[in-house]
Amino acid sequence: RAKSAGGNRAELADPEADARAITRHGLTTALPSALERGEFFIEYQPLVHLGDGTVSGAEALVRWLHPQHGVLGPDRFIPLAEHTGLIVPLGRWVLEESIRQARAWREKTAGPLRINVNLSPCQLTHPGLVQDTVDILERAGVTPDALCLEVTESALIGADDGLLKPLRRLAEMGVDIALDDFGTGYSNLANLRRLPVSVLKLDRSFTQGMQQYPADPVDLKIVEGVVSLAHSLDLAVTVEGVETSAQADQLRLLGCDTAQGWYYARPGPPEQLHTLALADATS
Ligand code: C2E
Ligand code: MG
Ligand code: MG
Ligand code: MG
Numbered sequence: 001r002a003k004s005a006g007g008n009r010a011e012l013a014d015p016e017a018d019a020r021a022i023t024r025h026g027l028t029t030a031l032p033s034a035l036e037r038g039e040f041f042i043e044y045q046p047l048v049h050l051g052d053g054t055v056s057g058a059e060a061l062v063r064w065l066h067p068q069h070g071v072l073g074p075d076r077f078i079p080l081a082e083h084t085g086l087i088v089p090l091g092r093w094v095l096e097e098s099i100r101q102a103r104a105w106r107e108k109t110a111g112p113l114r115i116n117v118n119l120s121p122c123q124l125t126h127p128g129l130v131q132d133t134v135d136i137l138e139r140a141g142v143t144p145d146a147l148c149l150e151v152t153e154s155a156l157i158g159a160d161d162g163l164l165k166p167l168r169r170l171a172e173m174g175v176d177i178a179l180d181d182f183g184t185g186y187s188n189l190a191n192l193r194r195l196p197v198s199v200l201k202l203d204r205s206f207t208q209g210m211q212q213y214p215a216d217p218v219d220l221k222i223v224e225g226v227v228s229l230a231h232s233l234d235l236a237v238t239v240e241g242v243e244t245s246a247q248a249d250q251l252r253l254l255g256c257d258t259a260q261g262w263y264y265a266r267p268g269p270p271e272q273l274h275t276l277a278l279a280d281a282t283s
Helices: 015-037 074-084 087-109 121-125 129-140 161-173 189-194 204-210 217-232 245-253 270-282
Strands: 040-049 055-066 070-072 114-118 147-152 176-182 199-202 236-239
Touching: 015 055, 015 074, 015 087, 040 087, 040 114, 040 270, 055 074, 055 087, 055 270, 074 087, 087 114, 087 121, 087 129, 087 270, 114 176, 121 147, 121 161, 129 147, 129 161, 147 161, 161 176, 199 217, 204 217, 204 245, 217 236
Parallel strands: 055 114, 114 147, 147 176, 176 199, 199 236
Antiparallel strands: 040 055, 055 070
């Protein structure tokens, strides 16, 4: 494209792309000090049992309170942190902070609340993952069953045994592994049997066809098939992006186990989960 438009002129003609690149560069160089200065924070989005609507736990979603740009979502900076390797200490911080939070919830509610934490592919290949996780759980006095690590389907496509080994060890210890954004990665379904996963998180794109009654019949069939496959492999099914009561009803009828989405709650401060869990306990 640059050639046909005549060398540098094509680049100069796209000032927005330049601005984006400059911002990206600025954000990238600011990442390490942001971690030191404590500019990251975590919002927790509740997960509910579809059967009775009670809270089962929450997913930890990291945000960056940038001094100039305000609150930035993970899509703006996680790819940059992955590129520079900062994702390893940042991911460790998210894990530590979320597990500490899970312990506080469990103490306050005396319930089996669980915390879901997202893992980047770079964290999977980092040799410290298993030991760091063990240490963090021990320091917080939290049992491994309180933790679910979410790994995207695309990160595990074609994964060799070297990549799966740390996940297997964590699974053996009692940590749940969830396959995030399931259905977007074109993975071989037969492949599921070799992965140490116990939860499928069905991507939002599948639940979108169910926002209204009657649902798109093809979407219904697909979700029905995935749920039956998952259950036959002893996997639980979590659905993402539930925004309407029609979706919640139809997904419950299809046998999905847990759900997450704006219909229940937006990601929010840790007190939100505490309040919801206490309301369950007294209702
Ligand atoms: P994800 O793990 O698939 O997380 C779900 C995303 O869907 C979140 O976006 C959440 O806010 C959003 N969401 C939840 N309910 C609804 C809904 O009903 N409708 C719609 N439209 N969206 C909903 P968010 O917080 O922007 O996070 C985006 C992605 O960033 C996450 O996708 C995850 O892949 C990544 N991420 C977040 N925190 C971390 C982290 O600590 N470490 C790593 N490695 N990745 C993270
Ligand atoms: Mg996730
Ligand atoms: Mg997801
Ligand atoms: Mg998703």
